[in-house]
Amino acid sequence: xxxxxxxxxxxxxxxxxxxxxxxxxxxxxxxxxxxxxxxxxxxxxxxxxxxxxxxxxxxxxxxxxxxxxxxxxxxxxxxxxxxxxxxxxxxxxxxxxxxxxxxxxxxxxxxxxxxxxxxxxxxxxxxxxxxxxxxxxxxxxxxxxxxxxxxxxxxxxxxxxxxxxxxxxxxxxxxxxxxxxxxxxxxxxxxxxxxxxxxxxxxx
Amino acid sequence: xxxxxxxxxxxxxxxxxxxxxxxxxxxxxxxxxxxxxxxxxxxxxxxxxxxxxxxxxxxxxxxxxxxxxxxxxxxxxxxxxxxxxxxxxxxxxxxxxxxxxxxxxxxxxxxxxxxxxxxxxxxxxxxxxxxxxxxxxxxxxxxxxxxxxxxxxxxxxxxxxxxxxxxxxxxxx
Amino acid sequence: xxxxxxxxxxxxxxxxxxxxxxxxxxxxxxxxxxxxxxxxxxxxxxxxxxxxxxxxxxxxxxxxxxxxxxxxxxxxxxxxxxxxxxxxxxxxxxxxxxxxxxxxxxxxxxxxxxxxxxxxxxxxxxxxxxxxxxxxxxxxxxxxxxxxxxxxxxxxxxxxxxxxxxxxxxxxxxxxxxxxxxxxxxxxxxxxxxxxxxxxxxxxxxxxxxxxxxxxxxxxxxxxxxxxxxxxx
Numbered sequence: 001x002x003x004x005x006x007x008x009x010x011x012x013x014x015x016x017x018x019x020x021x022x023x024x025x026x027x028x029x030x031x032x033x034x035x036x037x038x039x040x041x042x043x044x045x046x047x048x049x050x051x052x053x054x055x056x057x058x059x060x061x062x063x064x065x066x067x068x069x070x071x072x073x074x075x076x077x078x079x080x081x082x083x084x085x086x087x088x089x090x091x092x093x094x095x096x097x098x099x100x101x102x103x104x105x106x107x108x109x110x111x112x113x114x115x116x117x118x119x120x121x122x123x124x125x126x127x128x129x130x131x132x133x134x135x136x137x138x139x140x141x142x143x144x145x146x147x148x149x150x151x152x153x154x155x156x157x158x159x160x161x162x163x164x165x166x167x168x169x170x171x172x173x174x175x176x177x178x179x180x181x182x183x184x185x186x187x188x189x190x191x192x193x194x195x196x197x198x199x200x201x202x203x204x
Numbered sequence: 205x206x207x208x209x210x211x212x213x214x215x216x217x218x219x220x221x222x223x224x225x226x227x228x229x230x231x232x233x234x235x236x237x238x239x240x241x242x243x244x245x246x247x248x249x250x251x252x253x254x255x256x257x258x259x260x261x262x263x264x265x266x267x268x269x270x271x272x273x274x275x276x277x278x279x280x281x282x283x284x285x286x287x288x289x290x291x292x293x294x295x296x297x298x299x300x301x302x303x304x305x306x307x308x309x310x311x312x313x314x315x316x317x318x319x320x321x322x323x324x325x326x327x328x329x330x331x332x333x334x335x336x337x338x339x340x341x342x343x344x345x346x347x348x349x350x351x352x353x354x355x356x357x358x359x360x361x362x363x364x365x366x367x368x369x370x371x372x373x374x375x376x377x
Numbered sequence: 378x379x380x381x382x383x384x385x386x387x388x389x390x391x392x393x394x395x396x397x398x399x400x401x402x403x404x405x406x407x408x409x410x411x412x413x414x415x416x417x418x419x420x421x422x423x424x425x426x427x428x429x430x431x432x433x434x435x436x437x438x439x440x441x442x443x444x445x446x447x448x449x450x451x452x453x454x455x456x457x458x459x460x461x462x463x464x465x466x467x468x469x470x471x472x473x474x475x476x477x478x479x480x481x482x483x484x485x486x487x488x489x490x491x492x493x494x495x496x497x498x499x500x501x502x503x504x505x506x507x508x509x510x511x512x513x514x515x516x517x518x519x520x521x522x523x524x525x526x527x528x529x530x531x532x533x534x535x536x537x538x539x540x541x542x543x544x545x546x547x548x549x550x551x552x553x554x555x556x557x558x559x560x561x562x563x564x565x566x567x568x569x570x571x572x573x574x575x576x577x578x579x580x581x582x583x584x585x586x587x588x589x590x591x592x593x594x595x596x597x598x599x600x601x602x603x604x605x606x607x608x609x610x
Contacts, residue, residue: 319531
């Protein structure tokens with residue numbers, strides 16, 4: 001398999017088959033909290049994609065070239081979360097100073113990203129992928145981008161579903177969050193049908 | 205000045221103490237974890253190939269194979285193939301006797317869906333491989349688990365990887 | 378507030394999962410087997426008690442402006458210790474929880490209690506608060522996991538190897554309950570049940586996954602409106 005095909009397969013698998021929100025249950029808090037309006041869903045997702053790719057690009061070499069060779073692999077959780085917290089702070093400062101228009105759009109979502117488990121999740125899972133699937137730097141970054149785009153797809157689809165829900169009149173106890181979760185269940189069900197499709201496309 | 209430095213010093217101290225604590229815990233637990241894993245793997249190999257006494261790892265790279273062990277008394281091979289299932293890798297351990305017959309197959313520790321794909325770990329699925337001659341199979345030749353085609357297919361692919369590795373090793377003997 | 382209510386409020390009255398809607402990711406992800414729910418809950422309880430005690434003890438030393446990174450470091454350290462202990466004592470649990478074991482680090486319940494309780498209260502109270510909240514989390518996870526396992530696989534696994542057949546094997550289990558859609562569904566129904574029961578007692582509660590419960594929001598005034606879709610652009 002050529003590298004390009006392999007990368008495309010990783011990307012599409014992360015978006016559809018292993019969707020972070022709907023299949024792997026990572027990043028549920030923002031999925032439920034920020035998906036009420038389409039524009040905030042998109043803003044949050046763009047910030048997530050950006051930080052996911054950046055965080056992976058930093059943590060992957062750090063683990064492979066610094067922690068692992070020195071037998072410090074067990075420090076990965078603590079090192080990664082500190083890097084993510086620092087990166088988020090850094091991105092916020094840089095955007096504020098140099099690209100104020102982008103900061104205005106994304107700034108409010110950035111502080112929430114540090115504790116978004118999808119970000120720490122993608123950096124940790126990419127480390128597992130080194131031994132399990134033989135991922136290198138490029139594969140890991142593409143995997144992170146796919147995870148972020150998958151997050152965006154779930155958020156945008158669900159924002160549409162929620163706008164319909166505003167009109168719905170469920171039984172009293174189901175009003176609010178319960179009916180939102182039941183709807184999420186149906187959206188998640190539709191993603192289950194992607195299982196196997198991506199592999200079948202690429203392997204003929 | 206002190207006001208500016210204090211946060212830096214406190215944060216650095218916390219990081220240092222935390223790392224020291226982790227280094228200590230790791231030094232205590234790491235050997236136990238390694239030993240546990242080794243014992244678990246050795247016990248599993250022995251259960252698969254009861255005739256064998258001790259095992260030694262076979263050098264070499266085979267597609268989709270995480271490790272291959274040869275019984276030191278010539279009782280056969282235990283080879284672990286792996287393939288991607290519904291959720292993570294599905295590692296399949298296959299034991300071959302010297303005549304090229306599959307003695308037993310073992311799958312454990314997958315993250316497949318309990319009640320569905322996880323059924324590949326059960327005897328009902330695994331026993332169909334016992335006694336077969338070492339040759340690669342297709343999905344239509346086995347009883348796949350209903351509703352869990354991806355997991356069944358992953359188990360089969362991993363099994364085929366192990367078989368191919370065995371045939372290569374056997375040819376080189 | 379008495380010592381007992383400091384402990385007991387986390388169990389039902391302020392149950393972190395069912396009332397405060399925190400820690401939703403592990404609640405959905407690991408509740409496919411009753412034992413996984415129990416194991417995840419107890420691992421988080423251990424981290425919660427340890428981090429609450431240490432943060433409470435250090436509350437006068439940690440400067441205000443770096444408190445969030447300091448809390449995260451303390452929590453991440455305890456999570457790594459738990460991860461090592463679980464690998465030694467129960468390798469099967471480590472395998473089952475996978476990435477969600479290290480992800481306890483970013484579980485909102487733990488950072489939330491550090492920020493809202495431990496950084497303002499004495500050590501003993503913080504320990505009791507951690508114990509109560511941790512057990513409340515464990516309780517919610519165990520209930521969710523038991524329902525999903527019984528419906529989805531027909532069994533109930535309380536310990537590795539201790540599995541009870543609840544629905545006879547001749548009946549095909551309701552497999553979808555164990556899959557991700559089933560997780561969302563059971564979580565939604567459980568919440569509706571909580572709202573219904575509270576409603577019968579004459580209390581009206583509205584559950585909302587909003588940033589008011591998100592500890593990180595404390596540092597970002599503008600963020601909360603963004604979350605609700607009220608502010609932002």
